[in-house]
Amino acid sequence: MDYNNILVDQNNGITTITINRPSKLNALNTETIGELHTAFAKANEDTTSKVIIITGTGEKAFVAGADISEFADFSVEEGAELARKGQEDLFDFVENLSTPVIAAVNGFALGGGLELAMAAHFRLASDNARMGLPEVSLGVIPGYGGTQRLPQLVGKGRAMEMIMTAGMIDAPTALSYGLVNHIVTQEELLPLAEKIAGKIMRNSSVAIAEGIKAINAGFTDGVNGFDAEIDAFGTCFGTEDFKEGTTAFLEKRKADFPGK
Numbered sequence: 001m002d003y004n005n006i007l008v009d010q011n012n013g014i015t016t017i018t019i020n021r022p023s024k025l026n027a028l029n030t031e032t033i034g035e036l037h038t039a040f041a042k043a044n045e046d047t048t049s050k051v052i053i054i055t056g057t058g059e060k061a062f063v064a065g066a067d068i069s070e071f072a073d074f075s076v077e078e079g080a081e082l083a084r085k086g087q088e089d090l091f092d093f094v095e096n097l098s099t100p101v102i103a104a105v106n107g108f109a110l111g112g113g114l115e116l117a118m119a120a121h122f123r124l125a126s127d128n129a130r131m132g133l134p135e136v137s138l139g140v141i142p143g144y145g146g147t148q149r150l151p152q153l154v155g156k157g158r159a160m161e162m163i164m165t166a167g168m169i170d171a172p173t174a175l176s177y178g179l180v181n182h183i184v185t186q187e188e189l190l191p192l193a194e195k196i197a198g199k200i201m202r203n204s205s206v207a208i209a210e211g212i213k214a215i216n217a218g219f220t221d222g223v224n225g226f227d228a229e230i231d232a233f234g235t236c237f238g239t240e241d242f243k244e245g246t247t248a249f250l251e252k253r254k255a256d257f258p259g260k
Helices: 030-045 076-095 112-119 146-154 156-165 171-177 186-201 205-217 225-236 240-250
Strands: 006-011 014-019 051-056 061-063 101-105 108-110 122-126 130-132 168-170 182-184
Touching: 006 030, 014 030, 014 186, 030 051, 030 076, 051 061, 051 112, 051 186, 061 101, 061 112, 076 112, 101 112, 101 186, 108 112, 112 130, 112 146, 122 171, 122 186, 146 156, 168 171, 171 182, 182 186, 205 225, 205 240
Parallel strands: 014 051, 051 101, 061 108, 101 122, 108 130, 122 182
Antiparallel strands: 006 014, 130 168
């Protein structure tokens, strides 16, 4: 499929989605969000795609925010719909994909860019990355899940400070906060993401999907995460992956999982 704002590459079980709007520092507009939804959906449905990496083109920005020119004159109702549709089509959608999503943050991740990175299942950063939610400096708040995911990842107090000050943090601070898992140079960023993806792909994609579901349940209002874990654990027992994994263990050989 041809896209105007993103690039998609599938190789050795890894789908790499690259936001490609360098003149706008990869800012998210409505069209880009729609293309990302389509690309993530296709990768998730593709049985040969085991891990998805999301990154930005160039060395300056992962995503430097939303395209403000698109919504500067929106009404209250239009603003609420913008947030609702964005969350449903992309941010919540990514968080709940059954295929693991790694964000490779290769520069500025601001506003909607940080929100997209936080929707991924975990994050890696280049050493020049800077992250923040500057929305209050524009008279608005994060609308793509930032007020919810940031406290989950860094704690309420740090999230309050980051959102209230509209400031940016550097990669070492993001690492110390638990916002990213690893920091490497620009040159090492995608190779590290691919290396971790390789480790993930050795395991049962079916079990990983159930694990994602159970972990997310613990952060969902009104859902008992322990009950969700019990259900997901039980579901695994009815899969071909479970049969293969346990048989391989008992036979002292490497498992060859059927996959998703």
